[in-house]
Amino acid sequence: MATAFTNSEMKASLLQIINERNQLRVELMHAKSAIIELENQNLEYDRLLSSALSHLQAYEPKPTVTATPKTSWIGTWQCSSDCPQLAPIEKAWANGWLQKALNQIPAMLDREDLGPHHLINSRLLYSALLQSTGANLxxxxxxxxxxxxMAVDLRLQELAAKGQFHRALCYHYLGEFANARWCFVLSSSVNESTKECRQKAEENLRGLPEGHSQRSVSADFKFYCDSNVDEFVRSV
Structure with missing residues (x-):
C-alpha cells in the first residue's frame, strides 16, 4: 500500500517536472523569438542611423534671411557684371555664405592692376556685404x-549713380531718411527700381515729427555737385 502510494507520488512529481520543463521550453522559445526581434530592430536602427548620417554629411545649409542681400540690387546691379573677378564673392553671399564672402573681399579691394571699375565695384560690394551684417553700417x-x-573724380557717371544707391541704403538703414532720399534721387539715372526705394525713404521721412534732426540733410552730406546746386538742394 505504501509502495503504491509512493509510486503514485513519484509519477505525479515526474509529471510536474515534465510540465515545468515544457513550460520552460515554451518560455525559452518566446525569449529566443524576442531576442531575434530585438536584433532585427537593432539592424533597422543601424540602417536608419547610417542613412541619417549620410544625409547630414551631404546637407548644405539653406540661405537665411539675415545672410542674404536685403535688397534686389544683387539681381540687377551685380558688381560682377563689370568685374567678373567678384563673381565668386557674390555667389558665396547669394548662397548664404556671408562670412565666406567677407573673408574673400579684402584681397579684392586694392587690386589696382584690375583698373578703376574693379576698385569701385569691389568697394560697393564690400559696402553691401557690411550692410547685410546689420552691425557695420x-x-x-x-x-x-x-x-x-572715385567714380565722380573719374567721371564714371553710371558707377557714381550705382554708388549713390548703395550710399542711400546705408543712410536708410541708419535712419537718416533725408540723406537717403537724396541719394536715391541721385542714383535714379541707373535703374527705375530705385523709385520704390525712394518712396519708402520719403514715407519714413514724412513720419518723423516736426523739428526732428533727420528731416533735413545732415551738415556733412555730400551732393557731389557745385556750390550753387548744393545750397539749393539743402533748402528743399
Missing amino acids: QQALANAEEAVT
Missing part, C-alpha cells in the same frame, strides 16, 4: 562714399 557707408568719390 558706418563702415558700409564709408566704403560707399569712397566708391562714389
Whole structure:
C-alpha cells in the first residue's frame, strides 16, 4: 500500500517536472523569438542611423534671411557684371555664405592692376556685404562714399549713380531718411527700381515729427555737385 502510494507520488512529481520543463521550453522559445526581434530592430536602427548620417554629411545649409542681400540690387546691379573677378564673392553671399564672402573681399579691394571699375565695384560690394551684417553700417557707408568719390573724380557717371544707391541704403538703414532720399534721387539715372526705394525713404521721412534732426540733410552730406546746386538742394 505504501509502495503504491509512493509510486503514485513519484509519477505525479515526474509529471510536474515534465510540465515545468515544457513550460520552460515554451518560455525559452518566446525569449529566443524576442531576442531575434530585438536584433532585427537593432539592424533597422543601424540602417536608419547610417542613412541619417549620410544625409547630414551631404546637407548644405539653406540661405537665411539675415545672410542674404536685403535688397534686389544683387539681381540687377551685380558688381560682377563689370568685374567678373567678384563673381565668386557674390555667389558665396547669394548662397548664404556671408562670412565666406567677407573673408574673400579684402584681397579684392586694392587690386589696382584690375583698373578703376574693379576698385569701385569691389568697394560697393564690400559696402553691401557690411550692410547685410546689420552691425557695420558706418563702415558700409564709408566704403560707399569712397566708391562714389572715385567714380565722380573719374567721371564714371553710371558707377557714381550705382554708388549713390548703395550710399542711400546705408543712410536708410541708419535712419537718416533725408540723406537717403537724396541719394536715391541721385542714383535714379541707373535703374527705375530705385523709385520704390525712394518712396519708402520719403514715407519714413514724412513720419518723423516736426523739428526732428533727420528731416533735413545732415551738415556733412555730400551732393557731389557745385556750390550753387548744393545750397539749393539743402533748402528743399
